[in-house]
Amino acid sequence: MLYLITNRKIIKKDSFIKVIEDAVKGGVDVVILREKDLSYNELLPTAVKLKNILDGYNIPLIVNGNLDVAKNIKASGFHTSFDRFIKEKIEFKGLLGVSVHSLEEAMISEEYEANYILASHIFETECKKGLKPKGIKMIEEIKRNVKIPVIALGGINHENIDKVLSAGADGIAVMSYIMASEEPFLSAKKLKMKINEFLSKK
Template sequence: MLYLITNRKLIKKGDIYSVVEKAVLGGVDRVILREKDLSFKELFFIANKLKLILDKYNVPLIINSNIEVAKSLNSQGFHIGFRNVKNNKVKYDGLLGISVHSLKEGILAEKYGADYLLASHIFETNCKKGLKPKGVGLIRRIKANVNIPVIALGGINEENVKIVMNAGADGIAVMSYIMASDNPYISAKKLKEKLEGLN
């Protein structure tokens, strides 16, 4: 399972729509729209347009953080950071993903109703400069204690994807590897081929 997390500010050429579509053609299975700086109206506009593209390929659109946009659009999923889960409850009629950074968070997130966990950050990444990575041990620990898919995030590329999957991850998520790529289609294809070669 290959997840793409968007960040329109990393795009070198084209726009968020063309980059996401190329990535999906290259093999991305799910797209998490993560543009936290946008207002409801701005995010809804982008999400709506993206959903029309993704629906053509039967790829779920997961909205990060903004539950109002997710509900208004009736998007296939909603994603939230563990710290933002209020009173141990998140209700969404669709896929629910929660970002976790420790075993404890992973166990609790499953209890809170998550359908999948995004565990990070595994390797060093420019998105988390100066922060020590958790390593694949985090994947092993969470996988041993939960019954839902664990998706690894953070500094993952075609060179280290095998290490992550061998640690028990059910899939990977990338941001800059595809969003900042000169060729999002090829970048996604490389990762997808690596993942399929491990199955």
């Protein structure tokens, strides 16, 4: 499974919607709308437009952070931070995803009935400059201890994706690799081909 996490601020060309649509055509399986600085009124029109397009491709849209928008557009899922997930009893009819940064957080998220976890950050990445990456060991540890899907995030590209998949990740998530790409379609296609190659050898 190939997840795309959006970031409108790093797009180099074309519109926000076009980059995402091209990525979906290239092989993205799930889109996480993560524009956390936007208010409800600012995010809603984009979310509606994006969901209408993704529905046409039968691609799930998960909204990060803005629960009201997720509910309003009947998104496939809602994604949140670990702290918010354990502090609030989030009620949402759909997938509930949680960002985790340790084995302990992953195990607690499963116990609190998350549907999947986003584990980061695996490799060095511009998004987390100066923060030491967790490495693929974290994926291996989490996979040994939880049963829900584990999606790896952070600095993943076509050259290191095999390491992440070999560690047992159920999917990978990328942001800048696609959102900041000059060719989002080709970037997504490269990653999807690597995933398919890996699965065909299993």
